[in-house]
Amino acid sequence: MNEKTRPNAHGPAPPARMLHTMIRVSNLEQSLAFYLDALGMHELRREDYPEGRFTLVFVGYGDEASNTVIEMTHNWDEGDYSHGTGFGHIAIGVSDIYAACERLGSMGINIARDPGPMTFAADQTGARDVIAFVEDPDVYKIELIGSA
Secondary structure (H helix, E strand, O other): OOOOOOOOOOOOOOOOOOOEEEEEOOOHHHHHHHHHHHOOOEEEEEEEEOOOOEEEEEEEOOOOOOOOEEEEEEEOOOOOOOOOOOOOOEEEEOOOHHHHHHHHHHOOOOEEEEEEEOOOOOOOOOOOOEEEEEEOOOOOEEEEEEOO
């Protein structure tokens, strides 16, 4: 039984959508350069909280009303974060993964996994997505996904 047909003992779920994913960043300007300049996102809004000593910056490819975005939290007094083992990566679809990786590499961005077919995962036709992984300034993994 899949999620679409699974019965809910409490009645139907209310309409919902994904809003954002939050990541903590140690250097806000470096992170903005990565997400805006390298990945082509747009800064959607910024909120400073002087009493709490943190800044929130929301970035993405479209407005928050209809797109899922990334919330970058910069705590002014923190310099380093431990990622732990729970968080995996952020995935972004690209039209030409090879050109994207070449461009990002020329900008000095670490390509953690060169573009290539996704191992062990083929769709029903046998086609495999081509994936690559890059790292942001805080070493968060960004998966780039392109069609083969």
